[in-house]
Amino acid sequence: MTATVPSGYDPLASAGDPADAAPEPLIRMAAPVTGEEEVDAVREVLASGILTNGPFTRQFESAMASLQGTEHAVAFANGTVALSAMYLASGIGPGDEVIVPSLTFISTATSVLHAQATPVFADIRPDTLNLDPDDVVRRITPRTRAIVPVHYGGQAAELDRFREIADDAGVLLLEDAAQAHGATFRGRPVGSWGRAGMFSFTPTKNITTGEGSVVTTDDDELAQHLRLLRNHGITRQYHHELVGWNWRLSEMQAAIGCVQVSRLAGILEIKRANAEVMRGLLEGIDGVTPPEVPAECEHPYMLYTVQLDPERRDDVSRALTAAGIENRIYFPPAHRQPIFAHLPDPHLPATDAAAGRILSLPFHSRLREEDLAFIAEVLEGALTA
Numbered sequence: 001m002t003a004t005v006p007s008g009y010d011p012l013a014s015a016g017d018p019a020d021a022a023p024e025p026l027i028r029m030a031a032p033v034t035g036e037e038e039v040d041a042v043r044e045v046l047a048s049g050i051l052t053n054g055p056f057t058r059q060f061e062s063a064m065a066s067l068q069g070t071e072h073a074v075a076f077a078n079g080t081v082a083l084s085a086m087y088l089a090s091g092i093g094p095g096d097e098v099i100v101p102s103l104t105f106i107s108t109a110t111s112v113l114h115a116q117a118t119p120v121f122a123d124i125r126p127d128t129l130n131l132d133p134d135d136v137v138r139r140i141t142p143r144t145r146a147i148v149p150v151h152y153g154g155q156a157a158e159l160d161r162f163r164e165i166a167d168d169a170g171v172l173l174l175e176d177a178a179q180a181h182g183a184t185f186r187g188r189p190v191g192s193w194g195r196a197g198m199f200s201f202t203p204t205k206n207i208t209t210g211e212g213s214v215v216t217t218d219d220d221e222l223a224q225h226l227r228l229l230r231n232h233g234i235t236r237q238y239h240h241e242l243v244g245w246n247w248r249l250s251e252m253q254a255a256i257g258c259v260q261v262s263r264l265a266g267i268l269e270i271k272r273a274n275a276e277v278m279r280g281l282l283e284g285i286d287g288v289t290p291p292e293v294p295a296e297c298e299h300p301y302m303l304y305t306v307q308l309d310p311e312r313r314d315d316v317s318r319a320l321t322a323a324g325i326e327n328r329i330y331f332p333p334a335h336r337q338p339i340f341a342h343l344p345d346p347h348l349p350a351t352d353a354a355a356g357r358i359l360s361l362p363f364h365s366r367l368r369e370e371d372l373a374f375i376a377e378v379l380e381g382a383l384t385a
């Protein structure tokens with residue numbers, strides 16, 4: 001049996017996307033790195049007969065905890081439920097406000113709703129596209145319970161400032177590190193700065209289990225609470241201490257995850273070298289701003305998002321698509337989505353401006369220098385046309 005779905009297929013982005021009608025791109029946004037090692041790992045699971053809640057889940061959790069520098073990592077079926085679990089286990093509930101960016105995937109905010117709390121959108125910095133600490137301070141109220149920076153494209157938000165702001169206000173710092181495996185801020189891994197952090201493993205990420213996630217934390221009680229929420233509150237067989245869900249990761253996915261974690265350093269090395277090449281190529285082109293990388297950040301380049309003149313951005317996007325280069329607006333702001341239309345406008349000028357300027361280019365680790373040169377050439381052609 002052969003797979004017919006192209007590698008890098010992203011279910012998050014494709015439902016009803018007009019790009020579905022476009023011809024098959026030559027250069028896709030994502031290309032997961034998987035091989036015989038993953039096949040062998042899945043085979044080993046199948047041969048063992050333990051398909052869920054087994055040794056590979058524990059091994060994957062321990063590999064992620066050690067990668068991100070935390071005591072615990074608790075695996076979940078996907079990042080969206082992991083965010084809900086992280087919010088719920090942190091005691092967030094009705095009447096609470098949680099400060100989140102709007103330039104993010106929708107579930108940073110909708111998981112707050114799943115916890116029956118209220119997402120409060122804050123603005124971003126125009127250069128890094130990460131949450132703006134000063135704007136976060138302005139939005140803190142007596143109801144604020146947590147601040148959730150998203151590490152946009154994988155690049156760390158200003159975690160030292162957010163920790164200070166959260167401590168001063170007596171609220172929690174929780175990280176949405178969905179895109180940020182292996183990223184550091186001031187040399188310390190993301191996911192270890194706040195009470196907890198969430199990492200997703202969908203196929204567009206630098207490492208993938210198809211679907212899956214972990215929540216990292218140093219807090220023993222929080223880790224135990226997360227495990228209970230994941231598995232129906234079971235403390236022993238058919239004994240339920242709290243109302244939970246089935247949010248477990250399968251052993252097949254965990255086994256793939258163990259191999260993927262071992263691949264990450266190599267993938268990041270290629271991506272960081274490619275980022276140097278790409279910066280060199282784009283620096284010579286008028287009208288395009290490559291990603292801003294502050295000295296404190298080691299960027300994992302899950303995304304490579306450039307900023308363009310808003311008058312030209314859509315032309316550039318169309319030219320890239322016509323040349324077979326997939327490209328995407330990561331993300332249309334959450335606060336502009338129909339599900340939030342009933343809320344007062346949070347007034348996010350930097351987010352709204354960025355929404356017209358950003359364009360994410362393919363940047364997976366299988367790209368060669370000639371692919372990068374082709375992307376830059378088409379981009380330059382569109383800007384000078």
Ligand SMILES: Cc1ncc(COP(=O)(O)O)c(C=O)c1O
Nearest residue numbers: 078079080105107108178200202
């Ligand atoms: C910033 C961010 N938060 C949350 C999620 C949700 O993760 P998942 O798709 O695994 O549910 C994603 C997924 O892409 C994401 O990019």
